Amino acid sequence: MERWPDALELRTSRTSDLDDAARNEVVELCVAAHGEDDFRNLFSHLPPEGHVLAFLDGRLVGQAVVTSRWSQNGDGPLLKTAYVDAVSTSEDEQRRGIGSAVMTHLISSIDDFDIACLKTDVVAFYERLGWREWYGPLGGRADDRIIPTPEQTGLMLFRLARTPAIDPTQLLTIEAHAARIW
Secondary structure (H helix, E strand, O other), X not given: OOOOOOOEEEEEEEHXXXXXXXXXXXXXXXXXXXXXXXXXXXXXXXXXXXXXXXXXXXXXXXXXEEEEEEEEEOOOOEEEEEEXXXXXXXXXXXXXOHHHHHHHHHHHOOOOOOEEEEEXXXXXXXXXXXXXXXXXXXXXEEOXXXXXXXXXXXXXXXXXXXXXXXXXXXXXXXXXXXXXXX
């Protein structure tokens, strides 16, 4: 079992409750951790949902955000999906268990969802935490049409207490957003 620093403080906060300074800290952490300037637009894409923030000696060292989305497996019911995004750990604190602590705390705080999902390039990290990679067909829903996303890789699911049976041979879809599907 991974162990994170004893002094690590984990907080859950709604996006709407973060002041400008806190938002800037989150953005700078994400940009530095991923080397992607597009994170500077993070708060223009996020509804006022939840963040898990990790602090070490008062300094923001990790974070993840959850937004509500709606997925569907085949013709099954729509599932309230905790879509996890922007998982970040400061570069100088990586490999110390902070990312694991953030994700463990996040999972414990999303019990009002049917399932959780995320997209990643680091599948092994999330598998260690109980996430499972989706190997079935994927697509987006827009109005009355399905947009196939056969090129999509790295989609992972986390089963929650309310997660129904999921059939990996059936198409898994999520509502399409203007900027992306998954």
